[in-house]
Amino acid sequence: MSKFLQLILPQTPPHAFWLCFIVCLFVCFGIVFVVAPLTGVSSGFGGDSHDGYIEIARNLVAGKGFVINADGPPVFHRPPMYVFTLLPIAMLPEALQRPALLLVQSIMVGLIAALTFKLARYLFEQKTAAISVLLILLNPWIYWNAKNPMTPILHTLLYILFVISIGSELLLVTGKMQTTLSKTKLWLRRIATGIVAAALALTHGAMLPVSCLLLFALFVLGIARRKPQAAGAAVVIGFVMAALIAPWAYRNWRTFHRFIPTVRGGAMAYFNGVGHWSCTSDAPRRPQETFIDASLRITGFDGTEKTLTHEEGFKDIENDDEMSRKMAADIRARPGVFLIKTALNAVEYYFPMLTYPFLSVKYLSLEQFALTLFHIFLWLFAFAGMFLAKENRTSLSPSILLVVAVLLYAVWYFPFATFIGHSLYTMGTTPVLSILAANGLLRCHSKLIPAKGLNQ
Numbered sequence: 001m002s003k004f005l006q007l008i009l010p011q012t013p014p015h016a017f018w019l020c021f022i023v024c025l026f027v028c029f030g031i032v033f034v035v036a037p038l039t040g041v042s043s044g045f046g047g048d049s050h051d052g053y054i055e056i057a058r059n060l061v062a063g064k065g066f067v068i069n070a071d072g073p074p075v076f077h078r079p080p081m082y083v084f085t086l087l088p089i090a091m092l093p094e095a096l097q098r099p100a101l102l103l104v105q106s107i108m109v110g111l112i113a114a115l116t117f118k119l120a121r122y123l124f125e126q127k128t129a130a131i132s133v134l135l136i137l138l139n140p141w142i143y144w145n146a147k148n149p150m151t152p153i154l155h156t157l158l159y160i161l162f163v164i165s166i167g168s169e170l171l172l173v174t175g176k177m178q179t180t181l182s183k184t185k186l187w188l189r190r191i192a193t194g195i196v197a198a199a200l201a202l203t204h205g206a207m208l209p210v211s212c213l214l215l216f217a218l219f220v221l222g223i224a225r226r227k228p229q230a231a232g233a234a235v236v237i238g239f240v241m242a243a244l245i246a247p248w249a250y251r252n253w254r255t256f257h258r259f260i261p262t263v264r265g266g267a268m269a270y271f272n273g274v275g276h277w278s279c280t281s282d283a284p285r286r287p288q289e290t291f292i293d294a295s296l297r298i299t300g301f302d303g304t305e306k307t308l309t310h311e312e313g314f315k316d317i318e319n320d321d322e323m324s325r326k327m328a329a330d331i332r333a334r335p336g337v338f339l340i341k342t343a344l345n346a347v348e349y350y351f352p353m354l355t356y357p358f359l360s361v362k363y364l365s366l367e368q369f370a371l372t373l374f375h376i377f378l379w380l381f382a383f384a385g386m387f388l389a390k391e392n393r394t395s396l397s398p399s400i401l402l403v404v405a406v407l408l409y410a411v412w413y414f415p416f417a418t419f420i421g422h423s424l425y426t427m428g429t430t431p432v433l434s435i436l437a438a439n440g441l442l443r444c445h446s447k448l449i450p451a452k453g454l455n456q
Contacts, residue, residue, distance in 0.1 A: 009130035016117040016133045021110030023137055028102045028147040045098050046149060052078060052311035054097070054149040057086035066251075068310050074255050076320070077265030077313030080248055081202035082151045105146040108153045112136065115160045116431040123398035124439050131438035132431070139374070139430055141423035151203055152427035158200040159207070159428045163405050165193040166214045166237075173221045173230035190233050194240025201245060205263035206412040211241060213408070256317050265313045267323040269416035271295035273341055274330070276418040277358050280341045284360030291418065299326045338415070346414040350375040350426055355419075367421055375426070378437040385440030388447060399439065402432045 010016035036043040046054040052068040056075060060083065064070050068078075089100045113133045120129035136142060145152040169190070171177035179186060197215070201208040215234045222230030245261055252260035275285040275294035285294035292305040292312065301308065301319065314320040331338045348355040353372040356364065386399045406429045413425050423430070 008134070010113075010117060010133050011126070011130070013114040013117045016129075017110040017114040019110075020113035020133065020137060021106050024109040024143060024146050025102060025106035027143045028106060029099075031143060032098060032102065032147055042144070042147065045101075050149050051151070053082050053151070054086055054090065055311075056083045057090035061087060061090045072310060073315050075310075075313070076252065076256055076260060076317055077263060077268075078311070079202050079205060079263040081199050082154050085154060086149060101149055102147055105153045108157045109136075109142060109146055112153075112157050112160060112431055115157075115164060116435060119160070119164055119431075120435040120438065123402070123435070125442075127442055128435065128438045131441055132434040135378070135434040135437055136431065139423075139434075140370070141427065142430070144422045145424070145427055150424070152424050155200075155203050155207075156428045156430065158196060158203055159409060160431045162193070162196050162200050162211070162214075163432070165189070165196055166218065167401070167405075169193070169218050169230065169233055169237075170214075170221065173218065173225060173227055187236070190236050191240055194237040195244065197237060197241040198244035201241065201262050202248060205261075205266070207409075208245075208262050209412060210408050212238075215241075258317065264317070264320055264324075266416055267320065267327040268292065268295060268309075268313060269418075270327045270330075271299055271323065273345055273416060273418045274298060276360060277341060277344055278360045279358060280337050280344075281360070287361055289361075295323075299323060342414045345417050346410075348419050349410060349413065349417055350379070352419045365421075368419070371423060371426075375433075378433045381438075381440030381444065382433060382436035383440070385436060385443045388440070388443040399436060402436050405429075405432050 008019070010019050031042050035041060044050070046052075052075070055068045056066055056078060059065060059067050059070055062070070066075050066080070066083070067073065068075055085104070086101075089097050089104065092100055113136055116136060117129040117133050120132045142153075168177065168179075172179060181189065197211040201211055215238045218237075219231050219234035222228065222232070222234060249259065249261045252258065258264075272291040272295050274281050275291065275298050278284050281298055283298060285291065289297075290305050292309055296303060296305070296308065301323075308314060308316070308319060314323070344355055344358055351372045352368040353364070356362065382399075382403075386403075389399060409428050409432075410426070417425050
């Protein structure tokens with residue numbers, strides 16, 4: 001490997017942080033303050049394409065409540081964690097809000113890189129950790145998401161942190177990791193894990209079942225292996241998570257008279273997917289029709305996206321209740337179609353070009369092509385690394401654990417997600433996939449050039 005790459009590739013988690021923080025900040029400032037003025041691309045900040053988070057934060061700062069529009073209804077389809085992250089930014093003069101966001105989210109990207117490096121080095125080796133960070137830097141959608149007031153960067157950071165935290169507990173209970181922490185520090189770490197779990201669930205509702213499932217696995221393992229401390233850890237982490245989620249659930253109960261632990265709105269996303277495919281609806285989406293207008297037509301609502309919704313969610317929770325009932329009825333009536341739709345969504349989630357024949361409205365874009373190629377590259381080398389590890393069974397288990405981490409994150413979106421640009425829903429799996437791909441790249445390299453190795 002050249003001396004230049006040896007200098008660029010990080011050697012420690014702090015090195016990974018500073019490298020990715022500086023590169024992300026530089027690229028994002030270039031996009032916003034050079035590319036955008038020249039081309040008009042990526043010039044917006046907030047508005048219809050950014051999910052309403054900055055608008056909610058601004059209205060909270062102004063004392064108008066958790067609303068998208070100052071005179072609009074309370075919001076139930078946006079969770080609060082990212083909004084709270086934006087509150088200090090929303091307090092600044094409007095001209096400074098975009099630069100402040102770039103700074104904050106570039107710091108998050110640096111932290112993602114540092115955690116990815118730490119996890120990869122623990123599971124594999126130093127070179128795998130360095131290459132995985134480089135793959136994160138080469139991911140163009142990192143920069144698009146970092147420059148906009150949307151959740152994927154925070155979501156990704158919290159997920160990789162939770163995977164490391166709860167993964168440590170699972171490895172401890174299975175005897176595959178030892179700890180030198182005192183009992184006090186160990187229990188403080190478990191309280192911190194509960195805080196991370198709550199923050200993750202309050203960033204995206206799909207992460208609540210992820211947290212609960214992993215805590216349940218830790219509890220069962222503790223009981224099965226007769227390690228009461230592990231089962232107790234699961235209880236403590238779960239209690240902390242529930243205690244921190246409870247105020248938001250109480251707000252929802254007082255506001256909407258419904259138990260909503262984190263967020264509502266999945267039924268809308270479900271029917272967006274029904275209309276998206278030519279084979280899952282008798283009257284699929286039409287050309288020039290938005291996903292939401294198609295969903296409203298398919299489900300028989302009297303109204304349009306502009307009259308019934310704001311930022312891709314219903315204004316009136318009664319309408320969301322009705323669509324939820326229609327979703328449940330559709331799944332019961334057409335379980336086969338539900339499975340087909342879920343499978344198509346799962347493929348499109350990572351490889352949108354491959355589902356082109358099944359689209360109700362045919363559409364191809366450079367982004368879909370690039371996103372497909374990028375994920376083919378990651379998954380190809382991820383599986384190559386697993387295949388080449390068959391000669392050493394002990395080195396296969398870390399890869400399996402990481403694939404499980406990918407599936408735990410992604411599977412909750414499969415029944416709902418249609419193609420969302422800029423890797424929004426795949427972003428949370430990027431660090432884990434980067435580790436797997438880095439491991440595969442190194443194994444392939446060692447097979448092709450066994451004599452020299454990567455350090456020469």
